[in-house]
Amino acid sequence: MVLTAGPSTEPLIEVRHVCTRFGSAIVHDDVSLDVYRGEVFSIAGGNGCGKSTLLREIILLQQPNSGTIKVFGRNIKEMSEGEARLLHRRCGVMFQHGALFSSLTVAENVAAPLREHTSLSRDLIREIAGVKIALTGFPMESANKYPDELSGGMRKRAALARAIALDPEILFLDEPTSGLDPISAGGFDELVQKLKEWLGLTMVIVTHDLDSLWRVADRVVLLGQGRVLGTGTMEELSRSEDPLLREYFHGPRGRAAREQAWNPK
């Protein structure tokens, strides 16, 4: 039972000295970080700096070359198949392009994890799926549509509904606002904040959207050149003197995003 509102001191995810190579290309060279319960943690950085790779490693889709990753205090390398299944049940993942099952309607997509992992009746599963879809602000009248009939923004919401279907403890979002117009992206950021407030989720968000970083992230890790350039709140990172950090946060786009975050509508 966790009743504290803010981030607790219990790390849910511990990444230690992770190194990843694809052939001769070094993606991660000694990356370490912690994610605490109840926080919105963002993995930021430029294109190709290994953000998504790191996320894939945490959710067991890929293996790092060396280093350890612990999720819920368990080393994922030593997990049995059953434990891995349990881990996947406790984590929700929203992929960058939604990855909705194209042969199922949105409602069936959201119901799929519930069908797979519980033995509830079809009716109750439908009801739960309906509420999840409503929580993400997905238009209900489109719930029986197939993914290829949806716009990009709707697909993201549907993917989010599927990711929270099982009430995960950790929600991973891979580039949730990429490909969305500024208004939809802002709406998505609000949704993320609401979900955190309502469901008390711990979130790991991979993004390079500076607006989103200012608005939703409690803590940010900035990756670059295969290593951790900095960890902390956006405030702390933007005050840093490190030239690489300054370049990232004080470019024209970085400044605009910051000003907007300071003068909310």
Next chain:
Amino acid sequence: MTANMQKDLTNHNQATIRIGEEETIFYEGNWTIQELSDLEHKLRTFSWPKRDTLVCDGSRITAMDTGGAVFLHLHLAAIQQEGQRVVWRGLRPEFEALLKLISLNYVQLKSTTPSVARNWLDQIGRASWIRLQNAIRALGFLGESASGLFRAVFAPRSLRWRILFNNLEVDGFNALPIIGLLSFLMGIVIAYQGAEQLKTFGANIYIVDLVGISMLREIAPLVTAILVAGRSGSAYTAQIGTMKVTEELDAVRTLGISPMQLLVLPKVLVLTIALPLLTVYADVVGVFGGMLIASAQLDISFTEFIARFEYAIVLKHYIIGLIKAPVFAIIIALVGCYQGFQIHGGVDSVGRHTTISVVQSIFLVIVFDSLFSIFLNWWGI
């Protein structure tokens, strides 16, 4: 503030409902989706105290997630519909907040509209309409590719030679082992079956006629075509379909390149070149298989076999087999590409049309083969 529970999934504590003293209803356990299924079954036969106001005690609910809250919400709504009032006691504030959140956001999903039962006339009408549209589309495709081919003949520069040779290797050369093995086995099978029969008549030497004619005229072109349909036809459909799904086809169009020229023509040409060559190869290997069995079972030496072969097998059988091959090639390539262009939407469509492509091209190959037999028979060839 936060209502999500740290779910200790190894510690099972099922959600239950129990009627205690003074008809208070006690809600207990973990109200999480993992722990609900038993309760869901039991609740159907649960009898409620008949009172105007039900006192519900929630102090023993140890955990609740949104799934549990949805269930509780539905359950309370059912009670209230009976006209009974519900008063909560001891429900933790965070659970109450979650319950409130759910009741605010509760929307029932409209069930998918069940397909209206149609009468048989309607069904026939719809089915024929779809068939007719398909036929028209297929005809359009045939015309488009024919005109493309025609233009390519007069402007050979527009052909993509590199793609052509590349495809020739993949669809022709790389198919040699499997086609060789299969026609070799077919030759053996035919010779074996024939040998048994011919032995009883003492007509051993006719094994050469049997193997030669059936191999050259029918089996080799047919086996080759069927294998190529499975190997290359399906690949064409999947390739074009995936390109369509990933919008690559649109990109090709916007570059001013016609997909017909880039994708269809090279494939049609490649198969028209490769299939006759593969058929010749299958002829040789198949007859060789028959020859082996003839010498093993019927004591016909290789030289005897070849001498008889030269005498008995008229050239026309070989030519007829070779004429069929390009016809089959065009069928396979066009069906494969056409089905690829028919793919739309998602990934499952790729699988469905690939299946259709293989089935349809093998079907058409066999139909055309029998048409050949009928017409050649009429003309007495």
